[in-house]
Amino acid sequence: MIATITCNPAIDITYSLSNFQLNQVNRVQAMDRSAGGKGLNVSRVLSQLGHDVICSGFLGGRNGEWIANQLTQFRLMNLFVPIQEETRTCHAILSEGTYTEILEKGPIVTEHEQEEFLVRFDSLVETVSFIILSGSLPSRVKPDFYSILIKKAKDRGKFCFVDTSAKTLAEVIKSKPFLIKPNKEELKELSGKNCISDLVDYAKNICEDGTRYVLLSLGKEGALLISNSEVLRAYVPTIKEVNPVGSGDSMLAGFTHAYQKNYTLIEALKWSCACGISNALSERTGCIDLSQVKDLTNKITVTQYKGI
Ligand SMILES: Nc1ncnc2c1ncn2[C@@H]1O[C@H](COP(=O)(O)OP(=O)(O)O)[C@@H](O)[C@H]1O
Numbered sequence: 034m035i036a037t038i039t040c041n042p043a044i045d046i047t048y049s050l051s052n053f054q055l056n057q058v059n060r061v062q063a064m065d066r067s068a069g070g071k072g073l074n075v076s077r078v079l080s081q082l083g084h085d086v087i088c089s090g091f092l093g094g095r096n097g098e099w100i101a102n103q104l105t106q107f108r109l110m111n112l113f114v115p116i117q118e119e120t121r122t123c124h125a126i127l128s129e130g131t132y133t134e135i136l137e138k139g140p141i142v143t144e145h146e147q148e149e150f151l152v153r154f155d156s157l158v159e160t161v162s163f164i165i166l167s168g169s170l171p172s173r174v175k176p177d178f179y180s181i182l183i184k185k186a187k188d189r190g191k192f193c194f195v196d197t198s199a200k201t202l203a204e205v206i207k208s209k210p211f212l213i214k215p216n217k218e219e220l221k222e223l224s225g226k227n228c229i230s231d232l233v234d235y236a237k238n239i240c241e242d243g244t245r246y247v248l249l250s251l252g253k254e255g256a257l258l259i260s261n262s263e264v265l266r267a268y269v270p271t272i273k274e275v276n277p278v279g280s281g282d283s284m285l286a287g288f289t290h291a292y293q294k295n296y297t298l299i300e301a302l303k304w305s306c307a308c309g310i311s312n313a314l315s316e317r318t319g320c321i322d323l324s325q326v327k328d329l330t331n332k333i334t335v336t337q338y339k340g341i
């Protein structure tokens with residue numbers, strides 16, 4: 034059993050239009066609405082890969098009710114803690130190969146609501162082997178919140194996979210989770226480094242410090258899987274991208290699936306990239322096509338990294 038924690042879920046609204054322009058009236062050609070926030074994208078993809086998933090975090094207001102309803106439709110188990118304030122909405126604008134994301138900060142989660150979550154987390158952690166902690170933290174939740182959860186999970190021998198950014202990521206690293214999945218921008222921001230070889234060295238230091246793996250995603254340039262003992266580089270095929278929002282989340286779902294099935298690290302990296310690509314080829318956010326994923330794994334090359 035796998036648990037996903039989405040502290041700051043969102044209704045993800047995706048607008049597709051041609052010729053998006055600032056300072057103009059833009060009319061939308063197509064729109065999609067999905068239950069988002071990184072952890073819920075991960076959950077949907079894990080469910081598509083055949084896993085039972087327990088989802089938790091904080092949900093509030095009408096948006097929260099809509100998301101809860103979506104969880105039922107996707108057969109995801111709902112262990113979210115109700116909150117007073119309204120769950121956020123996030124927007125993505127896709128136009129002629131560009132994508133622009135506008136992400137709300139999220140509601141205030143009171144100390145009492147956070148305490149209620151921690152009690153729920155204590156029993157949840159007993160029932161699962163893998164815990165995925167994904168996305169930003171809402172207002173009033175301190176950047177070390179994930180670290181508290183990681184400590185609780187590690188004390189019970191559970192694997193923690195984390196995808197977050199900025200201050201929260203800096204805190205997470207101190208608690209040495211099993212895996213972190215930054216993208217290039219997130220690791221650049223954290224490290225202050227720019228080129229790939231410096232980022233790899235920085236990630237190696239994180240691993241030497243106790244985190245087992247850094248899964249560094251590079252968009253259309255593929256990915257790197259860094260550990261204490263080796264660095265693997267995945268090369269991905271060129272595709273006609275449709276909607277890349279949620280590719281990082283799909284990648285994390287792909288890695289979790291492969292790791293849980295005891296695939297080799299090379300296979301796990303291929304599954305991670307294949308899920309990310311399949312999502313980028315889909316109009317929907319946090320959505321893969323399983324037969325396409327299997328096909329894509331044969332089109333991804335993984336080599337030992339020796340500098341780019
Ligand atoms: N345009 C693309 N072409 C090929 N692969 C892609 C593309 N976009 C995403 N991917 C795959 O999905 C993975 C995650 O995407 P990325 O954009 O790096 O993550 P994030 O959404 O976290 O920024 C990449 O490592 C890659 O394997």
Ligand SMILES: O=P(O)(O)OC[C@H]1O[C@](O)(COP(=O)(O)O)[C@@H](O)[C@@H]1O
Binds near residue numbers: 070170277280281283
């Ligand atoms: O929790 P955060 O960091 O604010 O990010 C939320 C947003 O990230 C997304 O999950 C997309 O993330 P990725 O493209 O990195 O997979 C959106 O669905 C969501 O609205």
